[in-house]
Amino acid sequence: MAEEIRILLAHADQIDPAQAEDYIKVGGYKGLEKARGMTSKDLIEEVKKSGLRGRGGAGFNAGMKWSFVPPAEVKYVVCNLDEGEPGTYKDRIICEKNAQALIEGMAICGVAINAQQGYIYCRGEYPFVVDLLRKAIQSAKDVGALGDFDIEVRMGAGAYVCGEETALIESIEGHRGEPRFKPPFPGVAGLWGVPTVVNNVETFACLPYILTNGADCFASIGAPKYPGTKVLTLTGDVNNPTYFEVPTNYILSDVVYKLGGGVKNGRKFKAVQVGGTSGAFIPEQNLNTPIDFDSMSAIGAALGSGAVLVMDETRDIVDIVTRISKFFEHESCGKCNPCREGTFRCREIMEKINSGRATEADIDNLLLLARVMKRAALCGLGQAAPVPITSTIEHFGHEYRRKLLQYA
């Protein structure tokens, strides 16, 4: 099996994503229509049954998340289009190819939790996507597809941490994008203190398919515990660095060798980092793993955003991880001690190792700091920031050690 299955991108480049009429011609907005005919309870049950799990990285059952929303007069549906994980651009592709599916998905969620207002938080790096979405929403309203549901697009301004749902909410509120402590979870007290469902673009975009074709149909695709498809973005040293939509039981080595056309310039494979910059580095011996959430977790990695960065045999792992540690230093919001100071010191120690000034004790210090950050940081950023470091020390420890002082 080495074929793509296109659900979200089925009509890519065949329809104008800004035009609701185009989307309707290929069967769009039927899911929303069906949702409107269901009770809120049945609708949430249907989404639960589909097994759809959050595509933003946490992998939480979407229907379950919605079921926690308590009754309230005002509620919000928020779409996370912050897509800050380096190497990831699948949400942009979903919008550019099928923006109406996202809009329909948000409206379906609106029906399920009884919310009239949605927000899309789009990263500041995509001003053209903001324009496209505003047009697409207007078009959907013009044809009457949205009913009394409205969506406003807000633009981020260059802060990776705003991909964390509570930081994203803070940012929509016009604040510094610093994560909140949880509980309360956004489902109970989110945007402006009211119940708010925050889901990723890809999660919302799956909903029209689920409603139109039935939960069982969706649940039968891909890995049983993490069903559906996943849009992957392949980067680095491969012959075919582009995006793909594959069933979730797709094997990682097929991503690299079949879809990706193998390693560029006839070189040998060294490592692949999956899930964006906070993901683990995976060595060759683990390549035969399905990409679904649980299989990736089982090898100490994460599917995350679905970014796949391939590195060939010539790549300097320590240099790449040093660069990654600089990323986290730059993107730490600075609120909590383990992350603010931890990412700063991780970068310092990585630079020390990379420039041949370090000793074995520095590696021990890194591992100790990583352990504390994972356990004690306030949000996912600080908890995940050391993963590239620990996973490469585990699998590519020799590359660190050959840079240490005594061997230099």
Next chain:
Amino acid sequence: MANYQDIIASCKDKKGGIIEAYHALQREFNYIPREAVAEAARVFGVSEAQAYGVATFYSYLSVEKRGKYIVRMCESAPCHVAGADKVLKAMEDYLGIKVGETTADGKFTLELTECVGQCQATPVITVNSQPVFNVSSEKIPEILSAYK
């Protein structure tokens, strides 16, 4: 040129929309002038300290004057492995400035950015947020000379 009061007023109906106002200001001025931060604080009902805290939190916002064209080099891992360092060096040489600086003629400001989500065509630079794909150090003079 629109004045900053009008720009901020055009966003005032967006609840919590101070960041939207900052974007609108930057589309006009390429940075957020000090008096505009104070005005935005007033319009959105927050303290100046908070409005300033927000303006300095986000890396795409600037409270310092910047050039007409903001050139950003992506230095995230995919661009890094594709040779971002070399491209950056070429831009610094061509423009005669370092990262964070603005050319004497006020035309270019050079900044670093994290991933801009165009990893199908690395390395990537952006000029006023428009991505330029598959850049190489050799192509830099030609690319940048197009911006007058």
Next chain:
Amino acid sequence: MIKLTIDGKEIEVARGTMLLDACRQAGADIPTLCYDPDLRLAGSCRMCVVDVKGRPALVASCVAPAENGMVVQTESDDVVESRKIILELLAARHKFECPTCEKDGECKLQDYMYRYGVKESRYDGEGPHFGMEDPNPFIERDYDKCIMCTRCVRACDGITGAQAINVKDRGHHAKIAAPFDGKLADSTCVFCGQCIMVCPVGALSSKVAAGQGKPAQNKKVLTTCTYCGTGCTLELNVNNDRVVGVTSNRDENWSPVNKGALCVKGRFGWDFIHSPDRLTTPMIRENGGLRPASWDEALDFAAGKIKEIKEKYGPDSLAMFSSARVTNEENYLAQKLMRAVIGTNNVDHCARL
């Protein structure tokens, strides 16, 4: 009520109790840096983390509600290791000038480093490099001692309402700043010094009291502020029978009016006490000049004049204008004197203006 087990001890707390309070009720001493019961929660210093059975990560107890059936360890190996590393991380950005620090002996960073045996930081890279605060006569801010707990920001907002400061920039480079990174004097700061009161380390201190005695050397004498009629409780810091500073007591029982909050006058305006220019005996004006007099002479003189005026022009020719700088009881006596002794209702008070 819910039941949970903390360090092997089963306790019962009301639903909605935070885990930090539950732990303290169970007798556990939980270290905190950003937590302050009078301020909105931050949950950011992560010193109060505890081990909750079944949770993959440690839990910050100050922001976590206690839950029924929780099994909590407050000093597990993981907890202690995390606290030590957090202290080392903070120590790496903190300027240790304890011998001359105003907070020496009353510094939480010092206390916790002692408690956890953190003698030095393993993070020997870039040290503190954040610089000092702007010139103003009252508040000293040393960024090189700041641990970014944001208590000052939250006090400025939540207690005083001045909102003069906030966090600027982000990550390791974030710092507390007035608007445009400018001077406090150009901001909405009212120099109440609540930021000094809540600072857990020596990053914020009083310039007026600097160098005149460390917290442990000073005797604290509770008194009522004499500046206005609000009646704030303050603590005179007394060293060798001299007032060397003013701090405030945040205990509601001792400080029921202000709960520790003071204004610029109460917190910083006490240097008049030992001023050589201060009058220490009554003065009587004679021939266009003032001469010292005894209390008896001065009182007799004033009483005589008042009597004279009353006899000549009647009681309503006299009035008493009283001050908020004396106590309620004294103000009561003042009006009583006018009504019962002089026989006039001409009484007024500065606080009425």
